[in-house]
Amino acid sequence: MRGVKRVVAVFAVLIVALIVLAFVLENQQDVSLSFLGQSTRQMPVSVFVVVALIVGMLIGPLLSVVVGRRRLVAK
Structure with missing residues (x-):
């Protein structure tokens, strides 16, 4: 069961990485x-969005x- 969870986790990370790419x-x-x-220098919009993420x-x-x-503390 541990191996299946690891495979699913790796697969999920790969999917997220492909979406970000x-x-x-x-x-x-x-x-x-x-x-x-204040203004920033010209950079791709994806840089700003990924930094915000x-x-x-x-x-x-x-x-x-x-x-x-x-x-x-309140309790």
Whole structure:
């Protein structure tokens, strides 16, 4: 059973990697983002989206840990 789970996990990672690769290859238009008067240099739109995805994947679990600790302290 452990071997089947490992194969399914590897298959899922490969599928996600192929989807990300297809996304990056399809979104090569150069854009510049502006926020509060600051702007970035021209980069492919896929770079901005992938960076936003990674930042969200880091912030989400950190926030859940903070909220979980607050609930434990409040009890």
